[in-house]
Amino acid sequence: MSAKKLFIQTLGCAMNVRDSEHIIAELTQKENYSLTEDIQEADLILINTCSVREKPVHKLFSEVGAFKKLKKNGAKIGVCGCTASHLGAEIFKKAPYVDFVLGARNVSKITQAIKIPKFLGTDLNYDESDFAFKDFRNSIYKAYINISIGCDKHCTYCIVPHTRGDEISIPFAIIFNEAKKAVSKGAKEIFLLGQNVNNYGKKFKNEHKKMDFSDLLEELSQIEGLERIRFTSPHPLHMDDKFLHTFSQNPKICKCIHMPLQSGSNEILKTMKRGYTKEWYLDRALKLRSLCKNLSISTDIIVAFPGESQRDFEESLEMIEKVRFEQIFSFKYSKRPLTKAALMDNQIPEEIASKRLEILQNRHYEILDEIVKKQENQIFEVLFEELRADGEIAGRTDNNFLVQIKGSEEFLGQMKQVKITNARRMVLYGEVV
Numbered sequence: 001m002s003a004k005k006l007f008i009q010t011l012g013c014a015m016n017v018r019d020s021e022h023i024i025a026e027l028t029q030k031e032n033y034s035l036t037e038d039i040q041e042a043d044l045i046l047i048n049t050c051s052v053r054e055k056p057v058h059k060l061f062s063e064v065g066a067f068k069k070l071k072k073n074g075a076k077i078g079v080c081g082c083t084a085s086h087l088g089a090e091i092f093k094k095a096p097y098v099d100f101v102l103g104a105r106n107v108s109k110i111t112q113a114i115k116i117p118k119f120l121g122t123d124l125n126y127d128e129s130d131f132a133f134k135d136f137r138n139s140i141y142k143a144y145i146n147i148s149i150g151c152d153k154h155c156t157y158c159i160v161p162h163t164r165g166d167e168i169s170i171p172f173a174i175i176f177n178e179a180k181k182a183v184s185k186g187a188k189e190i191f192l193l194g195q196n197v198n199n200y201g202k203k204f205k206n207e208h209k210k211m212d213f214s215d216l217l218e219e220l221s222q223i224e225g226l227e228r229i230r231f232t233s234p235h236p237l238h239m240d241d242k243f244l245h246t247f248s249q250n251p252k253i254c255k256c257i258h259m260p261l262q263s264g265s266n267e268i269l270k271t272m273k274r275g276y277t278k279e280w281y282l283d284r285a286l287k288l289r290s291l292c293k294n295l296s297i298s299t300d301i302i303v304a305f306p307g308e309s310q311r312d313f314e315e316s317l318e319m320i321e322k323v324r325f326e327q328i329f330s331f332k333y334s335k336r337p338l339t340k341a342a343l344m345d346n347q348i349p350e351e352i353a354s355k356r357l358e359i360l361q362n363r364h365y366e367i368l369d370e371i372v373k374k375q376e377n378q379i380f381e382v383l384f385e386e387l388r389a390d391g392e393i394a395g396r397t398d399n400n401f402l403v404q405i406k407g408s409e410e411f412l413g414q415m416k417q418v419k420i421t422n423a424r425r426m427v428l429y430g431e432v433v
Contacts, residue, residue: 003034007042011059012050014232015193016081018144019107020048023080025136026110039070044114049083051159053334057083061094068097078102078113085163086337088122105149105165108133124165129205130174135181141189141385141413143182147175147216148194153235155262156273156340157302157333160195167195169204172211176219183225186413188383189254190220192231198238213238214246221252227415228383228398232258237275239284248291255292256326256400259285260300264319265312268305272341278319285323296399298327303360304353305333306344313356320364326371326400328364332357368425375401375423379433382418384411394427403428 006027010020023046027033036042045067050056060083067077076099079091085103092098100113103122108131113119129149137143150167151160179190194200200213211219213234220229229252234243236259247253259281263269266277289295301316320328332353335342382403384395393407403418404427405411422429 003032004043005036005038005041006033006044006046007036007039008046008048009063010048011056012048012052012082014144014191015146015195016048016050016104017138018146018193019081019104020046021136021138021144022107022133023048023110025134026108027114028136029134030111031114039067040072042071042075044076044078045071046078046080049079049081051082051086051163051336053331054336055334057087064095064098068095076100076114080104080107080110082159082163085122085124086159089120092118092120104163124162126165127168127205129168129170132174137182137187139385140186141383143179143187143190145175145178145182145190145192146170146194147192147197147200147231151195152199153196153275154273156271156344157262157305157336159336159339162338164195167199167203169200169202169208171204171206171208172216172219175216176223179220179226180223183223188226188413188415189228189230190226192216192220192229194231195233196235196238197231198234198243212242214242217246217250217253221250226252228252228254230254230256230400233260234258235275236260236281236284244284244287244291248288254398254400255294256296256298256398257288258298258300261316261319261323262300262302263305263308263312264301264316265308266315268308268312271307271344272302272305278315282319282322294399296326296401297323298329298400299323299325301328301330301360302333303330303356304348306341306348307346308333308348308356313360317360317363320360320367324367324371325364326368328361330357330360330364365425372423372425372428375420375428377420379417379419380428380430381415382430383413383415385413387412397428401428402426403430405430405432407432 078100080102082104084101100119102113105126106121108128109121148169150165152167198213201211380397382395386394393411394404416432418430419433420428420430
């Protein structure tokens, strides 16, 4: 029997990418599907959605409308992920041609969803923490691994607790075995995923030996053949001295870290319900800088959060000057349903929000250009994992700079010493030494 064809589009974060890998694995190995990039030949069309900001939600309905026009007769359309979680049955009302809706906490139900008309799986209490997913990865050389699901933080701007449910840690044995299996198949790097990865171990479904995130990192680093460990996103609140020591001293842990700041104002951080002060954040960031040579720090910053004064905004700019982030994901505040911030009275006008974002981004570009220029003539070890056009190949340094050189597939999965000859804002160009 010939395989049915699966087309899947993924929007959003690395956790969505991993969810899509789980979906693909379940469907290809249990239901005889094979992947296709041609939507018109697909028997099943899936969109795995994001709802952290408003734009991807709007994109969902324009995309599924386009899918409807392109799909062949008899093909099914399914909506998965975070927007599926919070809109649920509303998706059927707005797009009645959608065949099923599967929320982000219900990925393991995909083989049921495709068989039941108008299947709706959006239970936020559903526990997938010990579900044994089949195995599929987009990359041989890098393995995404979930270490927790859900989030208990309830920041006032964030919809994630309403789309992924309460936080629960995945048992160590599942994580370790998944990592070991990936390495045995060629992975040089594992990428640990969770909404608050460094809160790992606070809550397990069943009895489990005491283990925190630092312990988990140390255990995983013992896997023979594993070269690198990355993770996202740690929460600044849980960056205790034990974590800082483990991060800085373990040579397998990549010296890049995502530290979501969100705001440089203590008043705004309190209103956001972030749980830390700018002083705590700065102490952790600068201590890491002192412990780790060539550390890179990325962050998230929201401008124009409800009630943000000009002085509050300037405090965010001051934090940029003090930390000098290598990468910033910056956004205007976006109202999200089910969040407390969406109901606040003191919303910031669009023109002010846009101007603040422009100022912040322009200043960061200036800092980034200074940082990037210093990379020229430096030598980095690069893990190559992606073929590019015009006979070039790309990979990342330990501290997460993207590096591109002349080369072919023979470099894929290889670690090479590269001297940077031309440093650009988004890519460092170099040659193997």
